[in-house]
Amino acid sequence: MCKLFVNADPQLWETRLRSLRLNGFSTSVRLENLYWxxxxxxxxxxxxxVAQLLGRLYEELLEARGxxxxFASFLRVxxxxxLMLQLAGEVSSDAAQPIAGLDADAILAREARRLAPAALMPAA
Incomplete structure (x- = not known):
């Protein structure tokens, strides 16, 4: 079982540091190549x-959470x-389909129902 993971291209888990501006400040983010x-x-x-995406994510996260x-952990999640939303069919695997046009509220509601603990789910 582990061979599938252990024998993958080691460059996937090598880290890379990228410099960018977030909220007007120069900073850097270190992530594994797979995440980049x-x-x-x-x-x-x-x-x-990617720099524009990270800037937008940072600004919206700051606005929503204060x-x-x-930030690096947030980006990994x-x-x-x-990828989970693609597997669930909520986000198309067609990379030409923009994410901005998706109904985020509906997707978040369905995701919350899928991820709810089984004990809290009503019996079928």
Missing amino acids: RVLEEIAGRDGMS EVEN CCGRY
């Missing part, structure tokens, strides 16, 4: 660069959720 690849796909779907504690 996913972020490139997400950004490309809406005609943005602070940004661990964004990538994982993007």
Whole structure:
């Protein structure tokens, strides 16, 4: 079972540091190459660069939460959720389809129902 993961291209888990401006300040973000690849796909779907995507994510997270504690972890979770939402059929695997046009509220509601603990779900 583990061979599938252990023998994958080691460049996928190598980290890369990228410098960018967030909220008017120069900073850098270190992520594994796999996450940079996913972020490139997400950004490309809406005609943005990765730096533009990260800037928008940072600003909207700051606006929604009031602070940004661990932006790199947030980005990893964004990538994982993007892939999970594709598997669930909520986000098309067609990279030409923009994400901006999706009904985020409906997708979030369906996702919450899918992820709710089984004990809290009504019996079928």
